[in-house]
Amino acid sequence: MTLARSLRFLAFALSSGLFVASIAIAQDPPVETGGSSAVTSLPEIDRSIHDAMQSRSYGDAVKLIEAKLGQADVANADYLRYLQGVAQSEAKQYDAAINTFESLEKDYPKSKWLSRSRFGRANVYALKRQYIDAGAIYQSEAERLLSRGRKDDLAKIYLEFADRYFEGLPADDPTKAKKPNFKQALTYYSEAVKLGPTDSLRLKIDFRIARCHDELKQHDPAIQSYERFLNQFAGDAPTTGTAAPIAMQVEATFRLGSVQLDANRPSQARKTWRDLLSEWKDRDHRERTESEEIDSYLARAEFRLAHTYGLPKPNSVGDLELAVTAAEKFLANHPDHKLAPQAVLEIAQGYAAHGRHKQAVARLQALIENDNYSDCEQIPTARQLLGAQFLAQGEFDQAIAAWKEFLDKHPTDPKWPEVQRKIVDAEYAKAITARRDKEFAQARTMWQTFLNKYPLDSRAPRILLQFGQMKFAQAMQQHDDRVSAALEKGDSAQSVEINDACKSLFEESIADWRRVVSKYPNSNEASEASYMIGVTLEDKLFRLDEALESYKTVKGRFAQRAKQRTDRLTSPQLSVTTERKFRSDEKPRIKLTTRNLKNVTVKAYRVDMVDYFRKMHLASGLETLDIALIDPDEQFDHSVDNYKEYQQSEEDIELPIDGPGVTAVTVSSEELEATTMVVVSDLDMIVKSSRNEMFLFVENMRTGKPAEGVSVLISDGSDVFAEEITSEDGIVQKPYDELKSVGDLRVFAVQQGHMASTVNNLQGLDFSVGLTPRGYLYTDRPAYRSGQLVNIKGIVRWVDHDRFTFRSGETFKLDVYDARGRQLQTKEVVLNDYGTVNSNIILPEFAPQGDYRVHLHRASAGEADAIGELSFETQFKVTQYKLEPVQIEIDLDKDVYFRGEKVKGTLSLKYYYGTPLAGETIEYHFGPDSELFTAKTDDNGEVEIELDTQRFSESQPLDLAVNDRERGLTQTHRIYLATRGFAITGSTVREVYINGESFETLFKVVDPAGKPVQTDLKIEVYRQTSIRDRLGEKLVQTHQVSTDAKRGEARQVVELDDGGVYFVRATGVDQFDNKVSGQVQVAISGDKDAT
Known part of the structure; x- marks a missing residue:
């Protein structure tokens, strides 16, 4: 490619770049720029000049332009001069074109056509093959176009649109409220970055990019953007060399923590905010113009530290205690901050979430009673929550009073109807609690008052039903007390009859239930009441005819149960049982239970149990034998004593059986029949077995002596594999190969009609292993x-x-x-x-x-x-013991530190007999991947150290390693970074105690290194409450103790009079001002416990 073509290509590329950029911007929505010029708009010119240029009559165009420029007050003269130079170039009037372009550049130095003129002049030089002159112009223009300042100008075009979308476009409604479009803004900011603007402009763009990701809830990109911004533009030595305004640095750090918390990275957020607070705690920024803005972000960061532990709903009690400490520090530093009421409310909500109702009440009352917070928006919520905390402790009157105050103080609150309903529910729950505590009279009075106040409440039928249930329960309690007294005297429970007082209470319960049936006839409660009337008449008052009539009237949910009771009352019933084995000097008898049967027939059949065992390999199951075709050994008719229709009768029948043996007894009526087995024998037997050997002992229970000469049959369930005779000691002890595989070992012993039988389950029994030397x-x-x-x-x-x-x-x-x-x-x-x-x-x-x-x-x-x-x-x-002549000692002020604290101490190098080594070089490093420090000992052989913990995580062990390379000595000391200075564990000897019994609770306090801690503890005893199926706790005792320095232990003797579940909780304050607690749960068995 020739130089001329190269220069033309460069000119084309640069011009096209401007043109493309202009076209791209022109595609965006118009922006009000206050009259700024637009590169893409062309000035208006005479039609004749336009037509000449368009028809390529460049000579005519030159003349027309020259004539136009000769006129006075010509508009857009610089543009006409530019067109003249273009026309001269196309007409190959190169020298004239150069002169025209030069005059344009001279006469109009601020013209927007200046750059085009320079490119036009360079193009003419190229056409004249004056490439050096053309190249000089192109180089100058390229440097101008590619300069950082020019990139900033181009970037600002994108920023114009980006800022407009970021700040919001007016809505298409009368409010004209601005609605940001962060997604569109992010697109323009990202395009602006591609132009490579200067750092002073880039920091604004990067911050806005992070903000857009933040607002769009794009957590990971937002975190990366904030961290990149802080790395490049924050701190004393930013990587770009350009520092953002202090307020922007603080805001970016605060927002980084917020995004980390939103992304469920609470420990990272906590580290970010604590680093921010630590950096600015002692830093002087009061004289800065952004001081107020900086203080605002610092206060918000301190407020939100508690949220990193989950406040207002922490996951654990440990998190709750750390969150409360963080919130309390915020309140101590910013008592008048607008977020202070919210901090107090969240502390109370955290305590409430973990059932710490006493602490929650104290916080809520402090919030409500604080005059500085009287107009804050948290007060209505606090009053609602205060009532709930009183209710959880069973303090119904205080809960109702708190909610009534809410209704009085906040009549327009949207929760007003809900709180009104809570008051009604609390009054109902108060009566429920009295009933549960068996305070029946008090519960009845409360419910009667409730019905008078709220006659249309949907629970009214249930209340009337419970009136009867309480009378019934009261009668049963009185009867059970009389039975217990009789048992203490040695009488039987059957000897105690229902007295007149109890009968009167049963009658009153029936009257209450009939009121339910008459007032709410088609309700579920009426169905249950009708059924309970029948049950009471049948089981307690024994008026069976009336009970039967009552069952017939039951409708609804309890109708099926009533039908079952009706069938049971009207159907014949027959059952017979043998309660025990009889001795030969006793008269055997059976227990007969009947209903609606006047007479029965009793038949007795003697059974040869030896033959039966050989066949069945069991001495049971006679009841299943079909003996109807066998003549009985004894038979007689029996009339049921005190027969009454519908009434169940129980009586004992003596059997005419003489001598020892086994008898099958059948009792029958016209339609029913029942069979039982009666055993008369003086023998009892014990069988023990392993996989190798069986041991058997038979005793005559009448004489109390071993039974000699008893025949023993041994079966594995399918075969009688052994027959033995007991020795004079009544014993059989022998090994059997069959024991290795038997599942059920069945043994039958018989002597002159006396018999005994056992079944031993050997499933899962392994072979015994013998002793070895x-x-x-x-x-x-x-x-x-x-x-x-x-x-x-x-x-x-x-x-x-x-x-x-x-x-x-x-x-x-x-x-x-x-x-x-x-x-x-x-x-x-x-x-x-x-x-x-x-x-x-x-x-x-x-x-x-x-x-x-x-x-x-x-x-x-x-x-x-x-x-x-x-x-x-x-x-x-x-081995060979070697005593090192020189020793390294590490002496630190403590072993447990809070992240951010300085680790201070002394390193010493001494002979084992105490003489220091002065001027010796030692090395030490602290924690993983840390810098290696070198120091020389002083005249005392010591080195003072001070180590920073800010860069580590908040909870981890750290090792301080000290080396003396010359002597090959190494010493290590472990410290702990912790969020709390110690932990408390509680224990008792047992988990269950009797009411009135004193017991000792032991609490042990140790630091993260496992060392005992001496501290004061507050011991509180809480009783677990249950209100409307929700568990709570109520304080019943408080004690003060101190742990000893040697073991870190404290003991407290507790005595509780009432039954229930209790928590004995110890609370202390560590060196970081954290409240730390530990508890042990005990159950107290009281007089009213059900058995």
Whole structure:
């Protein structure tokens, strides 16, 4: 490509670049620029000149332009002069064209056609092959067009539109409110960046880009944009060399933390805001014009620190305590800030979320009573929440009073109807609580008042139903008390009949339920009331005819239950049971239960249990036998005692059975039949079994002696694999191969009609492992130096008849081997009367270092040797102790720090006897990837250090490592960065105690390093409450204790009189002013507990 063509291409490219940029901008919506010129608009010229140029009559065009310029007050003369030069160029009047362009540039130095004129002149030079002159013009124009200032000018065109979209376009409605379009603004800001503007303009663009991502909830791009902005334009040494205004730096840092929190990165947000506050805490910015704006962002950052712990709904109690500390610091530093009321409210909401109702009430009352906050928007919410916190503690009157104050103070609040409803619900819940506590009279009075105040409440039927239920419960409580008293005297519960007082209460409950039925006949409550009337008449008053009539009137939800009761009352019923095994000196009997049966027939069948067991392999299941075709051994008719229609009757029937044995007894009526098994026997049996052996013991329970000569059948469920006879001790003890695989071991014992039977489940039972010989060798120390005395002792036991044993005088060999496997000593040792051996060895002066082996053993003397071969070993170490002459000591002021605190301390280099080493070089580094520091010790052999913790995360262990390279010494000390200075754990000996029983609670306080902490603790005992199925807590006791310095423990004796679930909670304040708590839960079993 020739130079001329190159220069023409450059001119074309630059001109096209301007043209394309102009076209791109022209496509955007018009912007009001206050009369600024538009590059794309052409001035108006005479029609004759236009036609001459368009028809390429350039000579005529030159003449017409010249004539026009000769006139007075010619408009757009610079444009005409430019056209004249273009026409002369096209007419190949090159010299004239150059002169025309030069006169334009001279006469109109501020013309917007100046750049076009220069390019036109350069084009003419190129056509004349004066490439050097053309190149000079092109170079000058290229430098101008590619300059940073020119890029800023172009970027500002984009910024005009971007700022307009960012700040908002007026809405198409009468309000004309501006509505930002951050997505469109982001597009223009991004295009402006591509032009490469100067840093002074770039910082504004980058900040606005971050803001757009932020507003569009594009969290990751927003975080990256804010971090890039702060890295390039913030701090004392920004990477670009250009620092943004201080207020903009502070705002960007605050907004970065906000985006991190919105992106669910609370720890990152907390670090960002704490770094911001730490940087500006002592920095002087009061004289700056942005001081007020900076203070605003700093206060907001301090306020939002509590949100990084989840306030107002923290996930855990630990987060709650840290959040409250952060919020309290904000309140202490900014008590009059507009966000202060919100901070107090959020603290209360955090306590409420974790059931800390007492603390929540204190915060809410402080907020409401503060005159500075009387007009703030949080007061209505605080009054609503205050009522809820009182209600959670069972303080109904205070809750209602708080809500009534809300209704009085905030009549226009949108929550007014909801709070009004809460008052009604609280009055209802108050009566519910009284009923639950069995304060029936008080509950009835409360509900009666409730019905008078709110007669149309939807719960009115339920209240009337509960009137009857309370009378019923009161009657049952009185009857149960009489039964308990009778049992204490030794009487039976059946001996206590329902007295007149209880009957009167049952009658009153029926009257209450009939009121429900008459007033709300088609309700679910009426259905339940009708049913309960029948139940009370049947089960408590025994008026069965009336109960049956009541069941027939039940409709709705309880109709099916009433029908079941009706069927049960009107249908014949028959059941028979045998309550226990009888001895041969007792008369056997069965328990008969009937309803609507006047007479029954009793049949008795004697059963040969030996044959039955051989066939069925069980001694049960006689009830399922079909014995209808067999003649009974005994048969008789029986009339039911005290028969009444519909009434269930229970009685015992004695059986005419003589002697021991098993009898199947059948009781029948015309339509019903029941069978039971009656056993008369003096034998009882115990069976124990492993997979190898079975043990059986049979006893005559009448005589209390072992039963000798009892026949025993042993079955695996399918076969009787063994038959045995008990010894004079009543025992059978034998191994059986079948035990290895049996699932259910079934054993039957019989003697002269007396019998006993068991079934043992052996599923999952493994084989037992026998004892093996044991030996324990040890030395008096684990490690020795060369030349020292090693004392060796051993304990030996072998197995004889499944027992560990030994024999004094038994000889063993004791060998000692060094670290290289060479035998140092071998000698015979003898078991003493305690079954132990003793020996010793003096190590050589130059014994090699390492592990030494001690071997105690004996060889078998053959098959007749009951002891057999035995072998036992142990080890000890031989090493060389080396006492370092120089020691490094690290002395820090504490071991637990809060992020941002300075770690201060002293490093010392001394001989072990205390003499310091002065002027010695030591190295140290702190934490991972940290800088290596070098220092020289002073005259005392010490180095004072002060280390920064700001760059680390808020909770992590950090190691301070100190090295003396010359001596090869290293010492490490671990410290802990923590959000809290200690943790509290609580414990009790048991989880459940009886009311009135004193018990001790133990609280232990340790720091993150596990060291005990001495501190004061406030012990509070809370009782768990349940209001409307919501759990809460109520303070019942308070104590003050202190932990000891040695163990960090504190103990408190607690005694509670009422049953329930309790929390014993200890609270302390750490060195960071955090409130830290720990608790233990206990259950108190009271007199009113259900059993």
